[in-house]
Amino acid sequence: MKDILMKIVDRTAQKFGAEYTEVRAQRLFKTMLTLKEGRVEAAKQGIENGAALRVLVNGAWGFASVGALNFETLNEAISDACKMAKTASSRLKTPIKLIETKAVEDKVVAKPREDPSKISIEDKINTTMTMNNKILGYDNHVKSCTIDYLDLTGTNYFINNEGTYIEQDKLYVWSRITAIATEADVFTFSREEIGSTSGYEIFNVETPEIVGERVAKRAVEQLKAKPPKGGTFPVVLGPNVVGVFAHEAFGHLAEADLTLSGSVLLDKLGKKIASNIVTFYDDGTIDGAFGSFKYDDEGVPAQKTLLIKDGVVVGLMHSRETAQKLNAKPTGNARAEDFRVEPIIRMRNTFMEPKDYSFEELVEGVKAGYYFKSFRGGQANLDGTFQVGIQEAYEIVNGELGQPVRNASISGNTLETLLKVDAVGKDFELWPGRCGKGQTAFICDGGPHIRVKEVLVGGSA
Amino acid sequence: MVVLKQEEMLSLAEDAVKFALKRGADEAEAFTYQGLTTNVVIERGQIARSSRIIDRGLGIRAIINKAVGFSYTNVLESNVTIEETVRKALSSAKASKPDENWHSLASRKPLASVEKTYDRRIVELRSEDLVKVASVMLDAAEKTDKRVFPIEGGAGASYLSVAVANSNGIANFDHGTIIECSLATIGQQGGEVTPVCFEFNTERSYNIDPEWIGKEAARLAASALKAKKIETKSTNVILAQSAFQDLLYFTLINAVKADFVQRNQSAFKGRIGEKVASEIVTIYDDGLFSGGLRTWRFDGEGAPQQKTLIVEKGVLRNFIYDNYTAKKEEKESTGNAARAGYLSTPNVEATNFHFMPGNKSPEELISEVDDGLLVYYLQGAHSSNPASGEFSVVATPAWKIKNGEIAYATKGAMLAGNIFQILKNISALADNERKIGQLVAPWVLVENVKVIGK
Numbered sequence: 078m079k080d081i082l083m084k085i086v087d088r089t090a091q092k093f094g095a096e097y098t099e100v101r102a103q104r105l106f107k108t109m110l111t112l113k114e115g116r117v118e119a120a121k122q123g124i125e126n127g128a129a130l131r132v133l134v135n136g137a138w139g140f141a142s143v144g145a146l147n148f149e150t151l152n153e154a155i156s157d158a159c160k161m162a163k164t165a166s167s168r169l170k171t172p173i174k175l176i177e178t179k180a181v182e183d184k185v186v187a188k189p190r191e192d193p194s195k196i197s198i199e200d201k202i203n204t205t206m207t208m209n210n211k212i213l214g215y216d217n218h219v220k221s222c223t224i225d226y227l228d229l230t231g232t233n234y235f236i237n238n239e240g241t242y243i244e245q246d247k248l249y250v251w252s253r254i255t256a257i258a259t260e261a262d263v264f265t266f267s268r269e270e271i272g273s274t275s276g277y278e279i280f281n282v283e284t285p286e287i288v289g290e291r292v293a294k295r296a297v298e299q300l301k302a303k304p305p306k307g308g309t310f311p312v313v314l315g316p317n318v319v320g321v322f323a324h325e326a327f328g329h330l331a332e333a334d335l336t337l338s339g340s341v342l343l344d345k346l347g348k349k350i351a352s353n354i355v356t357f358y359d360d361g362t363i364d365g366a367f368g369s370f371k372y373d374d375e376g377v378p379a380q381k382t383l384l385i386k387d388g389v390v391v392g393l394m395h396s397r398e399t400a401q402k403l404n405a406k407p408t409g410n411a412r413a414e415d416f417r418v419e420p421i422i423r424m425r426n427t428f429m430e431p432k433d434y435s436f437e438e439l440v441e442g443v444k445a446g447y448y449f450k451s452f453r454g455g456q457a458n459l460d461g462t463f464q465v466g467i468q469e470a471y472e473i474v475n476g477e478l479g480q481p482v483r484n485a486s487i488s489g490n491t492l493e494t495l496l497k498v499d500a501v502g503k504d505f506e507l508w509p510g511r512c513g514k515g516q517t518a519f520i521c522d523g524g525p526h527i528r529v530k531e532v533l534v535g536g537s538a
Numbered sequence: 539m540v541v542l543k544q545e546e547m548l549s550l551a552e553d554a555v556k557f558a559l560k561r562g563a564d565e566a567e568a569f570t571y572q573g574l575t576t577n578v579v580i581e582r583g584q585i586a587r588s589s590r591i592i593d594r595g596l597g598i599r600a601i602i603n604k605a606v607g608f609s610y611t612n613v614l615e616s617n618v619t620i621e622e623t624v625r626k627a628l629s630s631a632k633a634s635k636p637d638e639n640w641h642s643l644a645s646r647k648p649l650a651s652v653e654k655t656y657d658r659r660i661v662e663l664r665s666e667d668l669v670k671v672a673s674v675m676l677d678a679a680e681k682t683d684k685r686v687f688p689i690e691g692g693a694g695a696s697y698l699s700v701a702v703a704n705s706n707g708i709a710n711f712d713h714g715t716i717i718e719c720s721l722a723t724i725g726q727q728g729g730e731v732t733p734v735c736f737e738f739n740t741e742r743s744y745n746i747d748p749e750w751i752g753k754e755a756a757r758l759a760a761s762a763l764k765a766k767k768i769e770t771k772s773t774n775v776i777l778a779q780s781a782f783q784d785l786l787y788f789t790l791i792n793a794v795k796a797d798f799v800q801r802n803q804s805a806f807k808g809r810i811g812e813k814v815a816s817e818i819v820t821i822y823d824d825g826l827f828s829g830g831l832r833t834w835r836f837d838g839e840g841a842p843q844q845k846t847l848i849v850e851k852g853v854l855r856n857f858i859y860d861n862y863t864a865k866k867e868e869k870e871s872t873g874n875a876a877r878a879g880y881l882s883t884p885n886v887e888a889t890n891f892h893f894m895p896g897n898k899s900p901e902e903l904i905s906e907v908d909d910g911l912l913v914y915y916l917q918g919a920h921s922s923n924p925a926s927g928e929f930s931v932v933a934t935p936a937w938k939i940k941n942g943e944i945a946y947a948t949k950g951a952m953l954a955g956n957i958f959q960i961l962k963n964i965s966a967l968a969d970n971e972r973k974i975g976q977l978v979a980p981w982v983l984v985e986n987v988k989v990i991g992k
Contacts (some may be wrong), residue, residue, distance in 0.1 A: 113797075116639075116652075117605070118883065119599065119605065119607065119634065120606075120630035121607075122608075122609045122630055123609060123881065124610070124613060124622075127612060137585070137587060137588070138588070139587070139588055140588070142590075143592050144676050145613070154590075158589075160586075160665070161589060162588065162621045164588055164664075164666050165578060167666075167848045168672075169586070170584045172582065173586060174689065174805065196632035198629075198630060202634065202635065204690075207990055220802040221803050241825060257925045258802050263926070264925035265925070266925065267921050283984065304928075306988035307770060307954060309992070310564075334581075339687055339724050340731070452921075455921065456917045459733065459734050460724070460731045460734075460934075462917060462934050462950050463805075464918030464919070464932040464952075465918070466918055466919075476888075483928075484930060485930060486918060487931035488918075488950060511875045518624070533952060533990060535953075535954045535990050
């Protein structure tokens with residue numbers, strides 16, 4: 078592999094005068110299952126081989142992707158990429174440059190305790206079936222249950238014309254579990270995800286029984302829930318919701334490509350935007366976490382990146398292009414879903430740092446409000462408007478948890494809301510998930526419980 | 539890489555089916571996919587990149603004793619890999635569990651013809667041509683308003699071809715083209731940033747208007763400036779197509795899928811023949827819609843695509859089916875099996891979900907509203923409850939309507955409610971139908987929607 082890739086990179090500079098050339102080759106294997114009420118819809122296995130070739134010519138990017146790894150195809154594709162770049166450069170106002178990084182030669186070998194590619198499909202079906210049985214057996218109001226399972230293994234080969242060559246194993250184990258409970262004309266929906274880069278051993282911690290019960294119990298308990306009142310309320314947010322808030326409401330604005338596109342953070346670097354107790358990180362180095370990797374898809378080592386320290390914006394997440402543009406250090410946030418697409422700035426494991434409150438102390442401080450425990454989707458906009466849908470919520474009445482509430486969502490402006498965080502808990506949880514930004518990335522987010530003085534709650538009552 | 543021709547696409551699929559049967563499959567089906575795409579990308583006010591993506595592969599379903607196995611590969615150059623893929627489909631089927639409801643793969647049926655799905659001019663477009671298209675959009679946006687910044691967008695041209703073969707004698711081929719161009723903008727003034735505004739064309743024929751896209755994307759962003767918070771109350775809401783598509787995609791469209799109905803996940807279960815929407819609502823799932831973004835001669839299983847009446851003057855008439863869900867009820871597939879290229883097994887999915895238009899111009903629709911909101915885009919529709927249809931979303935951007943005219947942009951207003959109630963409260967339809975993803979629809983006026991403001 079290395080010889081072919083080196084030959085391609087060498088030729089490009091000579092033949093097309095590219096300022097920068099990289100080739101990312103992949104060999105990937107996937108196993109997938111979908112269970113619907115315990116029916117295996119299909120057991121699936123796939124092979125994907127391909128290469129992504131990216132060049133800078135006259136300050137513009139050219140990109141080609143092909144589903145093959147032989148020299149002839151790659152050679153043709155790199156010439157395509159250079160032509161594409163030249164065409165794109167015809168209307169360029171500001172040439173694109175990359176921040177310098179140290180050349181790296183490395184081989185990263187995955188060392189799972191339980192390698193998913195060595196576990197039989199029968200075993201994987203058994204694991205998901207156990208989960209299914211736990212869910213459907215939990216309560217007769219649970220009417221349906223869908224379980225998706227995916228494992229991905231393989232190797233990424235990365236080479237560029239600056240002397241970097243990295244072979245990096247890929248390993249992901251993921252599952253999404255959803256259940257629907259019904260009573261009369263009420264439908265409740267509950268979902269969980271499991272995700273790990275360590276190996277199949279994740280199911281020893283997130284066992285099918287534990288996860289199945291969590292999903293089913295929520296669906297059933299929500300049957301008794303009532304719709305929330307719409308309006309502005311004080312709230313306590315659980316780690317799962319704090320995580321999605323850190324990711325959606327703040328994180329996306331701090332992805333330097335979006336910051337440069339005019340997100341509300343553009344002129345806030347070095348300024349205070351949150352209360353003193355707010356500290357956010359995006360960390361690609363947490364062992365086994367779903368958003369972790371050693372090198373990003375530009376060959377830059379992943380780091381633990383401080384984004385907000387004690388309420389002040391101190392960093393953004395970068396690709397080599399945006400780091401150069403903003404004169405910052407590269408952070409290793411450039412990720413590509415696969416060889417079909419270009420690397421773009423993505424989060425890894427994004428979280429809020431815990432402080433000193435207990436959960437009881439947080440709830441005690443709320444006279445009439447809500448406890449939002451678990452989320453269902455979230456989305457942010459460049460102007461700082463965020464929305465987080467909630468799948469598990471409770472009223473807080475006079476400092477105590479009350480009745481369950483369903484189908485709520487919260488919204489507000491990120492900058493206003495961060496200043497209203499008035500207490501931060503001492504616990505901590507990290508949750509796996511997937512983030513969509515044209516491409517899908519595997520991520521984690523999390524934090525402690527927190528209390529926010531007011532957010533807008535969307536309700537129908 | 540050489541483009542695979544019709545005969546090659548078909549013979550790849552047919553050979554894989556034959557090999558699977560020889561190796562012991564009771565039934566087999568193969569799906570070949572090929573996509574060639576050229577893109578020119580706008581980033582932060584300039585054309586910054588161009589790309590060419592060639593993606594193709596083969597997906598095989600093998601059935602043994604009513605258990606389904608699937609395998610795919612994108613390595614098509616060697617028979618060894620294809621045979622290996624067939625073997626994996628078989629081993630997957632053997633590892634899997636029998637499905638008592640499995641009947642058989644789709645059977646061979648005559649296909650209807652489709653219009654305006656292939657345009658040679660799109661196939662022949664070069665990246666230079668797309669750079670021109672993108673430049674026209676950028677220039678038009680810049681000329682329209684100085685407070686507007688084009689953050690991203692671009693132009694793309696694709697050629698797609700698919701072939702399906704199965705052991706019931708299906709051997710179908712179709713190909714088509716798609717051209718897209720889009721521009722996302724924000725307005726900036728005195729520290730205020732607007733939400734992202736967006737305009738686009740997606741067409742099967744070379745029939746795009748980049749100048750209009752640039753102007754309109756800029757006009758939207760400029761008019762989203764000086765946004766104000768509004769009061770909480772129930773009011774009239776006009777949903778533009780993008781907002782409507784977002785809401786329907788995560789709620790109503792699922793509710794009419796036979797898979798959701800059969801699995802007790804649809805509020806429409808057992809309600810065929812009942813009134814579920816306002817009398818002015820008629821909806822078809824039209825897999826043959828002329829120039830439709832999802833118009834093909836056959837679906838992901840090789841079954842003919844067709845036009846299916848879903849809601850007739852407010853009354854629920856039919857659900858949409860793939861081969862599996864149809865046979866479970868001893869019905870015929872409605873041609874609604876969709877695939878994510880060669881990478882997935884088929885799933886029930888809408889084709890062109892055609893919400894029939896009314897006869898009022900959009901201006902007339904606005905003029906009928908004394909007090910209300912015009913909503914272009916929604917944030918958070920994917921967090922809707924897919925089973926109950928309940929949603930709680932943010933309208934960004936949206937504009938306040940007062941006395942029949944657009945008064946000002948609103949800030950952070952939320953909409954909450956239930957899609958099934960929305961359908962009943964639709965009181966008028968405009969005539970400005972357009973295609974967005976699966977939806978073909980006009981602007982709709984909905985009465986009595988809960989809006990949560992400050």
